[in-house]
Amino acid sequence: MSRWQLYRAKREHIAGTGAVAMIEFAPGRDMAQSWASNVPFRYHSDDYEGDRPRASYYETSMKHPGEDLSAGVTRITVSERVVNALLKDTEIDPEAFAARVKNSLKPESKELKNARLKLKTTVDSRIIQARNVVGVLPGKDTSEIIVIGGHYDHVGKHDGWIWNGADDNASxxxxxxxxxxxxxxxxxxxxxxxxxxxxxxxxxxxxxxxYFADHPWNDAEMILNLNYDMISRDDMDDSLGVKCSMTYTEKYGILEELAVKHNKEYDLGLEIKYNPQERPRGGSDHAPFAAKDVPVFYFMAGFPPEYHSTNDHVEKVNWDKMVKIIKLGYLNTWELSNTDWE
Ligand SMILES: [Zn+2]
Structure with a gap:
């Protein structure tokens, strides 16, 4: 999970610096050597044994149609030979450099004065259509809305492999x-x-x-967002199947107070780890709301090893826990839709 988060964070950061491209290299994991070793390469997964690269969901990127042509920061991974050529006239030993930064946890950016790398890329783009599915329960006041959401897409189907996504995010x-x-x-x-x-x-x-956060239903004021993403699994240390976490906007302590109260009052028996954050970030659908300072809360039941693999299957769902997390979301949002708390 953290690796995946880091990629997104790195890309965002680098795009913000105005870089035109990003060159990645992992010392000790030279791709060229993997190719040369001539064994079927397990593309991106330990259960794939094809001998062709598996067409991956991650090979295309998508964004909202807009006015600029930018494709974002180009990212390439290079072999050890390319790195050696780039670092030729410097004292930098990539392996020692990586080890040092890893130990100190401090960046050590360096400028490569005379290195040049020429890179040519093309962008093949087309417009596709996709839809949110939105239902509205009008209250007495329709100028303020509470948004309860979860994503229905997953990573699809490629070369005969199906990512069913029971936890992420059928749950x-x-x-x-x-x-x-x-x-x-x-x-x-x-x-x-x-x-x-x-x-x-x-x-x-x-x-x-x-898109919704930018164009809310009825142009209403969004006063709360509950996000559900992966609410059905147990972590390894959760043998009783009762643990989950709830992350929420720190300023709204009432979200935690209500969860504590309802968990007790309705005998749900959930063991909840509360994570108050100033403006919850991360890779799920609460983020666009949090970025607009809409109070958010979201639950996670566990982080399964089958995350984004073809084995995220329904047999592994902890129904009991899932129902409890849903009840808690219901109780909190229902109460907050009927009281003045903002
Ligand atoms: Zn998800």
Whole structure:
């Protein structure tokens, strides 16, 4: 998880510095050697045994259509030979350099004065259409909305392999629909309006939720976002299957207070690790809301080893925990849609 997060963080940071390209090299893991060793290369996964590179979801990038032609920062991975050529006239030993930075946890940026690398890339782009699925339960007040969402896309199907994505994120979309069903079944009209959303394009960079956050339903003021992403699994240290985490906007302590209260009052028995953060970031659909200073909260049940693999299957779901997390989300949002708390 952290590696995946780091990539995104690195790319964002580097794009912000105005770099035109990013050259990556991992000392000790020379790709050229892997090719030369002539064994079937397990492309990106320990369960793939094809001898052709597997077409990967990650090979294309997507963004909202806009006015600029930028394709973002070009990123290439180079072999040891290229690195040696680039570092030829310097004292830098890449392996020692990597070890030192790893130990000190401090960047040691260096300028390569005479190195030049010429790179030619092309961008092949086309427009595709995708949709969020949005349902609205109008409250007495329709100028303020609570958004309950989870992404319905996953990483798809390639070369006969299917990423079913039971935890990521069938579990979360079930959460959204279950809360919608329960709120309708209550027969009551909440004070604030509640919007239920299944987002598209999360795996491509939070595209659906970002679009909604920029163009909210009815131009309403978004007063809260509950995000469900991966709410059905247990971590290795969770043999009782009751642990989960709840991350929320620090300023709104009421989100934690209510979760504590409801967990107790309704005997849910969840063991919740609370993570208050000033403005919760990260790779899921709460981020575009948090970036606009909308209070957010989201749950995670566990981080399974099958994350983004073809084995994220329904047999591994902890239904009991999932139901409890959904109940908690329901109780919190229902109460917050009927009280003045902002
Ligand atoms: Zn996800």
């Amino acid at each position: 979360g979309t079930v959460g959204v629909m279950t809360i919608a069903k329960a709120m309708m079944a209550s027969g009551e009209k909440p004070e604030k309006t509640i919007v239920f959303a299944a987002w598209t394009g999360e795996e491509k960079g939070l595209l659906g939720s970002e």
